[in-house]
Every structure is written in structure tokens, then in C-alpha cells.
Amino acid sequence: MGHEGAGVVEQIGTGVTSVQVGDAVLLNRTITCETSYTCSDGRQHICEENFLVTGKGGGDTCATIHDELQIGRSFHLGAMAEATVVKEAAVVKMTKAMLFSSAAIMTGFGSAIDAAEVKVGSSCAVIGCGGVGLNVIQGCRITGASKIIVVDLSEERLKQAEKFGATHFIKADKEDLDFVEVRQKVKELTDGRGLDYAFECTAVPALGAAPLALVRNSGVAVQASGIEQKIDFDCELFEWNKIYINPLYGPCKPQKDFPLFRELYSQGKLLLDELVRQTYSLDQLGKAFEDLLAGKNAKGVILFEDN
Ligand SMILES: [Zn+2]
Structure with a gap:
């Protein structure tokens, strides 16, 4: 804009x-x-x-x-x-x-790495592989994340994400807004624990809580797309000690x-x-x-x- x-x-x-x-x-x-x-x-x-x-x-x-x-x-x-x-x-x-x-x-890249402070060897998911998502993927790669799982509806966008550093790919189903299937696949990829970080990069309000569903206890969920609408949260998603951040341009x-x-x-x-x-x-x-x-x-x- x-x-x-x-x-x-x-x-x-x-x-x-x-x-x-x-x-x-x-x-x-x-x-x-x-x-x-x-x-x-x-x-x-x-x-x-x-x-x-x-x-x-x-x-x-x-x-x-x-x-x-x-x-x-x-x-x-x-x-x-x-x-x-x-x-x-x-x-x-x-x-x-x-x-x-x-x-x-x-x-876009600036807001991704500055806000997340992704640690070396960590596991991350990026939901949505548009412009913001691709930069988050790069941020995770450059800071040394070992597992970068990307989630998108489009096969083409998933493929494109590989060039930017994605290591695992999940094609989501449009109907699965609660991420039941995606969550299951992420669990399989993380010994049942969940991820250290998950980033929402779709700007779809219904997916505002999705990163919380993918992170482990004490994991960090990041809403990076700038959703400004009302989102319903199941507070149970915050258990245990999960952190949800909505960074503005990162620090x-x-x-x-x-x-x-x-x-x-x-x-x-x-x-x-x-x-x-x-x-x-x-x-x-x-x-x-x-x-x-x-x-x-x-x-x-x-x-x-x-x-
Ligand atoms: Zn000032």
C-alpha cells in the first residue's frame, strides 16, 4: 500500500x-x-x-x-x-x-526474524506461503531452525516454499479450519510434542488461533499476517504456558x-x-x-x- x-x-x-x-x-x-x-x-x-x-x-x-x-x-x-x-x-x-x-x-523479512527470535535447531511451522510466509521461512532458515514445516492449500505455493528453506510440506484441506489433520501431521513430525514456533501468515481470521494448535507446551505462536478482526479462542489452546504474539513490524x-x-x-x-x-x-x-x-x-x- x-x-x-x-x-x-x-x-x-x-x-x-x-x-x-x-x-x-x-x-x-x-x-x-x-x-x-x-x-x-x-x-x-x-x-x-x-x-x-x-x-x-x-x-x-x-x-x-x-x-x-x-x-x-x-x-x-x-x-x-x-x-x-x-x-x-x-x-x-x-x-x-x-x-x-x-x-x-x-x-516483511524484518518483522519475521526480529519478532520471533527463532533459536538454532528449533522446529517451526509457517501457515500460508504468500509474501509474508516466504519471508518468515527465510527468517527461520537463516536463524538456524532445523525443521521448517509449511502449510498451504496450494501445491504450487508449497513447492515454491522449498527454495526459501522449507523442509516439510503439508497440503491443508480448506474445510479443516480447526487444523485437526494438520495438527496430527505436525505431531507425527515432532515425536508427538508439537512445534517450538508456529507462524500464521494467511490473514484469514478463522485461522488466527491455528498456530496455537501446532506449538508444544511453552511454544510460541505468532500471528504475523496482521489480522484485525474478532477471533474466537478456545483458551484450552493456551495450555500449557503457550505464548501468543501479534508483532507489529517486529522490534x-x-x-x-x-x-x-x-x-x-x-x-x-x-x-x-x-x-x-x-x-x-x-x-x-x-x-x-x-x-x-x-x-x-x-x-x-x-x-x-x-x-
Ligand atoms: Zn520515539
């Missing part, structure tokens, strides 16, 4: 020191002030001074005008435009060797984390080019959304001229 972008700096304001005109940059939505209550407490990703969803930062100081009307921009970025004005904290320098189309999709610190992702990408460990299934021009925006809704692309990217 214009909140993941990359481009070249055309102008800088007074006081800007971290980038120069001509630099290639990634955009991030963690626009921090470093001095608020949340920032001083190490939770810059939800900076209460600047961050859109935490209240105070609701007003976009870099107004975008269309037909003389001010329009809201997703996370103060507005990357679905040929040019945009953003705060200095919203940019991180990238290497010229990286494709803009790949740079534009780094944020992502882009100025620190993005250079790491850049490094992993240049080493060939973090696959980004492979995530982009389709690119579009801005004129094809409608088709891009149609394809996204139809599940035709894990990640579609809008490319502008001169890329």
Missing part, C-alpha cells in the same frame, strides 16, 4: 546528514524520534511520538496533495508515486547492486537491521529477487491489486521509469 519502497534521493532538507542527493535508499515505516517513552525503552518500532498507529503521530507532516485535496499516506511514506517527501529517519542507504524491486520488499530497527539484510542478500542467504513474481507500471495498479487478491503473486512491485 505504498509503505514498502525504494528510490533515489533527489533533494534533502536542511539538517539532513545521513544521505546525500543521488543516494539509493530503502524506505521504512519505523520513523523514530529516539527520545519518546517508547524509544528510550528500546521499542522504536512503536515510537509514540511519530508512529502512525500509536496515536500522536497520526498527522502526516509531509502532506500529499491530489486534485487540491490532502490525501493520507500509508505510514507517512506514500511510495506509490514518482516522488515522495519523507522524514530522514524513514530512509536507509542501500547498495547500488541491489535491484529496486527487491529492495522494496525488505520490510525492527531499520538503521541497524536493514544493513544486515543487505549483507545477507549480497551473500545469497536472503532471497529477495526470487520473491518478486511480477512487476507493474503505475498505470497497471488495478491489475496489481487484482493479482494480489487472486493469490497470483507472492510479491508484486510497481516499477517507475528510470529504474
Whole structure:
């Protein structure tokens, strides 16, 4: 929605020191002030001074005008435009060797590894192998998980997940919303114990509780897709000592984390080019959304001229 972008700096304001005109940059939505209550407490990703969803930062100081009307921009970025004005904290320098189309999709990976803190040798399940899911799979692989089970309705998406690091594959049945069959298969793969981590990446509200059904006692269930609807939980699913988290952008610190992702990408460990299934021009925006809704692309990217 214009909140993941990359481009070249055309102008800088007074006081800007971290980038120069001509630099290639990634955009991030963690626009921090470093001095608020949340920032001083190490939770810059939800900076209460600047961050859109935490209240105070609701007003976009870099107004975008269309037909003389001010329009809201997703996370103060507005990357679905040929040019945009953003705060200095919203940019991180990238290497010229990286494709803009790949740079534009780094944020999903950030939320995956930062929030989960997956341990070496652990077992994980990823429910849903779209753009978010594929990045969670990569996060699990890079942090050293030994078992990465993927669950999806589509044979094709399961197959695609292998390239990103999936080790075991479960084709789910659309009718099995309580995950009775999936749970059984996961148990067989984990000596009856259940998994250390399970990630829900489908954005299907009915599956909001599904990761809880797959983790072991004291396991961690992560709702990574951003479900905002009401979900019914059977509290028994939390037994015993299971943890359910709903991370918002992970505890992502882009100025620190993005250079790491850049490094992993240049080493060939973090696959980004492979995530982009389709690119579009801005004129094809409608088709891009149609394809996204139809599940035709894990990640579609809008490319502008001169890329
Ligand atoms: Zn702050």
C-alpha cells in the first residue's frame, strides 16, 4: 500500500546528514524520534511520538496533495508515486547492486526474524506461503531452525516454499479450519510434542488461533499476517504456558537491521529477487491489486521509469 519502497534521493532538507542527493535508499515505516517513552525503552518500532498507529503521530507532516485535496499516506511514506517527501529517519542507504524491486520488499523479512527470535535447531511451522510466509521461512532458515514445516492449500505455493528453506510440506484441506489433520501431521513430525514456533501468515481470521494448535507446551505462536478482526479462542489452546504474539513490524530497527539484510542478500542467504513474481507500471495498479487478491503473486512491485 505504498509503505514498502525504494528510490533515489533527489533533494534533502536542511539538517539532513545521513544521505546525500543521488543516494539509493530503502524506505521504512519505523520513523523514530529516539527520545519518546517508547524509544528510550528500546521499542522504536512503536515510537509514540511519530508512529502512525500509536496515536500522536497520526498527522502526516509531509502532506500529499491530489486534485487540491490532502490525501493520507500509508505510514507517512506514500511510495506509490514518482516522488515522495519523507522524514530522514524513514530512509536507509542501500547498495547500488541491489535491484529496486527487491529492495522494496525488505520490510516483511524484518518483522519475521526480529519478532520471533527463532533459536538454532528449533522446529517451526509457517501457515500460508504468500509474501509474508516466504519471508518468515527465510527468517527461520537463516536463524538456524532445523525443521521448517509449511502449510498451504496450494501445491504450487508449497513447492515454491522449498527454495526459501522449507523442509516439510503439508497440503491443508480448506474445510479443516480447526487444523485437526494438520495438527496430527505436525505431531507425527515432532515425536508427538508439537512445534517450538508456529507462524500464521494467511490473514484469514478463522485461522488466527491455528498456530496455537501446532506449538508444544511453552511454544510460541505468532500471528504475523496482521489480522484485525474478532477471533474466537478456545483458551484450552493456551495450555500449557503457550505464548501468543501479534508483532507489529517486529522490534525492527531499520538503521541497524536493514544493513544486515543487505549483507545477507549480497551473500545469497536472503532471497529477495526470487520473491518478486511480477512487476507493474503505475498505470497497471488495478491489475496489481487484482493479482494480489487472486493469490497470483507472492510479491508484486510497481516499477517507475528510470529504474
Ligand atoms: Zn520515539
